[in-house]
Amino acid sequence: MGGFRREALSGTRSVRDELSSPHLEGGCGRFGRDDLELAAIARTDPEAPVAAGLCDHLTECLICRTVVERFAADNAFLQECAHAAPKAPQRPERSDDGPIPGYHLGQEIHRGAQGAVFRAEQLATRRVCAVKMLLGGRFAGERERIRFEREVEVVARLRHPSIVTLYESGVSRRDEPWFAMELVDGERLDEYVRAHACTPRAIAALFQRLADGIAYAHRRGVIHRDLKPGNIVVDGDGVPRVLDFGLARDDGDAAFRPSAVGTTIAGEFLGTFAYAAPEQLGGDPTAIDSRCDLYALGVVLYQCLTGKRPFEGARSIGELVGQKTHGVADRPSAHNPAVDRDLDVITLRLLEADPARRYETADALAEDLARALDGRPILAREASLSYVVSKIIRRHWLASGAAAALLLTIIGASIALAFAYAKADRERVRSERTLSSFREAVGSASPESAAGGAGLTVEEFLELIEQNAEAALANEPAVLAGVLDTIGIVHLGFEDIARAEASLGAALASRRELHAQGACSDGELAESLHNVGRVRILKAELDLAEAAYREAIALRTNTYGTRDVRTLLSWRHLASCLRRQKKLGEATSLYNWIELEAQRTENYPALEMAAIINGRAFIDAAEGRHEMALSGYSKALDTIRTELAVDDYRIGRSLFNIASMEERLGRTTDAIANAQQAREILLLRKGGDAATVVQVETLLTRLRTVQP
Amino acid sequence: MDAPRLDLDRTTTALLTGLFDPRNAAAWEAFDRRYRPILVGFARNCGARDNDAAEIAQETIVRFVEEYRAGKYDRSRGRLGAWLVTIARYRLLDIRRRAGTARITSGERAMVDLDDERSLGATYEAQRRQSLLREALEELRTNTRTDPRTVKAFEMLVYHGLSTQVVAEQMAMSTHDVYLAKSRVAAKLREIVLRLESEYEEAPGEWEGSDARPSAGLAP
Incomplete structure (x- = not known):
């Protein structure tokens, strides 16, 4: 079939009047009628052989194309008639020498990965049925065969209008298991x-x-x-x-x-x-x-x-x-x-x-x-x-019970990445087992389960998971690294920097080792580097953060290209790092460049765009351009408000930034209102001990001394 | 192989006109034979149980004939099928009301929303088309001068899904002749379908007003 253009077979509707004289049924004469019939069949059955050169011919010859269309219309019409028929009329005699004793196999109805289904006739009863052959499904031994047949017997006793009745089963002359069932059109x-x-x-x-x-x-x-x-x-x-x-x-x-x-x-x-x-x-x-x-x-x-x-x-x-x-x-x-x-x-x-x-x-x-x-x-x-x-x-809701559910969801996804593309079945089966044993271990650690978990804090729960993961995934270092990475991110979410550093650091070390052995992709290593960069920034280890981000950027550019959300994310984090290092000029031009690239990147997230605006506003604030900074923060807030829940912690952070600028500009009343809102959200989302909550509390105290 | 050119004016109303005369058994019988199976299938697909479906079909036919005789059936206000569906729908709603909120029987639930005119129409049309094709096939086998070998080759090919080669072998024909048989039968069946439809002014696809749309597989 190679080289033929099957599209030619599905030409436009043509004038059937062309066919009013019977001699045209053979087309223009260049191809035989059989060829044209097969071409018509090929319009619904891609397996039908089409004569060499016919597809090309059909694009040019109106007569042949019209004939093929008419044949195809005939076929569709006759199929419709056959479906409407109450029962099949008298059938011709058949010989019993097909692959399945006692059955005559007709047209193939369907072919799938595990076998093919044929229209068939049971010779003894003349009953029309469907026969399913399990291709390549030879029995390993007599025991399997008997079990198969016994099960079919049970199923064959089911009689219900909504269940397609199974008639019988057996083994073909080619030793393939088959079963006959009711034919349903x-x-x-x-x-x-x-x-x-x-x-x-x-x-x-x-x-x-x-x-x-x-x-x-x-x-x-x-x-x-x-x-x-x-x-x-x-x-x-x-x-x-x-x-x-x-x-x-x-x-x-x-x-x-x-x-x-x-x-x-x-x-x-x-x-x-x-x-x-x-x-x-x-x-x-x-x-x-x-x-x-x-x-x-x-x-x-x-x-x-x-x-x-x-x-x-x-x-x-x-x-x-x-x-x-x-x-x-x-x-x-x-x-x-x-x-x-x-x-x-x-x-x-x-x-x-x-x-x-x-x-x-x-x-x-x-x-x-x-x-x-x-x-x-x-x-x-x-x-x-x-x-x-x-x-x-x-x-x-990030209370302790919630953390369990959230965390398990994220971990489920991260384990996935580790064996998503496992090539061999054996590998996949092993991964499935690993996953299930891990789940068991995690399940016993859940604060929702009775086993002494009620009093667990989020941190304790995460730690328990981490320990269980290390034990359960000892033989799966790649999976373990993914889990550790995820756990680290959750720690980061709770601003528990020490624990985040431990988990993300361990994940990075493991991935570096695996990467050297070729068992970890560039993308995964870059992910770990990026995450470690985040910890370094929070720990104010800015030079280390810069190095981690630069390495992540190199790997991500290499893997995903420049205009990729992940690559640009690492760039933006680097800009933020430069800003904190007081390299404000460098940071500003980097933000500008990222914004340009982001505009040319498909589906660039609005939240990321807001982060860029926010980053530049930080620089404005640092350089004393308070009005511009306030305008930037406000613009960023407007953007994230369209994307996030009203009480998302990022909205709280944004309100805090705005309140800080308003304080600088002497707009105390506005500042207090925004700071109070920020405090409420951050308290709910981060808990009373989080650094941002302490910051906003301090701001409020300051503002109230100005305007009690 | 001339395309059938039917004299629609002459044939369309002949059978319906016969319904005016209570003694015209042939017209009654023909009407009943045509529409009862359609209405039974329609009612079943609308969720009626078998007994109820038979009753609905019966009542619908009786009511239609009454209205037709009273001059209420107005061609210009809708196709015959639409009239029948309207009548049958009331009967279906009656039955549903009678059953109240009690569960009727499992597996006999409404498949069609009785308030949705379009799906009611589609359900009826599917039944009508199926009945029509059955009638055409029956006529092809019993009532035409088509060569029995042609019909047999067609049946082997289409009903039994045998390949052209197998049919050709078993019938001692060339594959070319098998294909020819198929084309002839298709043409004959189309001719019958067109005639049957015209008898009751039920050209295919004219369900919704005058927006004619040819149904699949039928030559215009």
């Missing part, structure tokens, strides 16, 4: 929802049917384990049907895992994992029960309602695990205003990380969906809303 659930522009109400109705089917299977002890839009088909009557029930396995038997857990393609890996419940990712098969299907259903429901998955931003498995376990998905209504509160609650209830907080059974879910559709109060609301709200509050 329909659309994938997500495509159906999109194509029919289903309202949230219609979607809820579909999911009520699905929940019924899943509840039925669960009552018979069958868990799906791999629910996703590709496994749910909506048939011609609008009934959703679940495919492949009970055929996903989590015990390492890759041959029978349609989810293809062992795939080496990171994207696919993430794609499938997007639907997996957090407990499925922990690697402990005993932790998995029917509630993992409810989680998956929640992800699919979310996707149908909003067009996106709840945790879509994850770039790696680790990050996804972190988000799933500790993140809170946006309410579906945040993405689709047509979704009502009830559906919000039902969806988020399904997405609870803790299985105990989800619906207990699929029946309970079906009941709540029915209630939502009938306009009766749903049962999930009370418990769930308050829980979700409290979870969200905890996420933003």
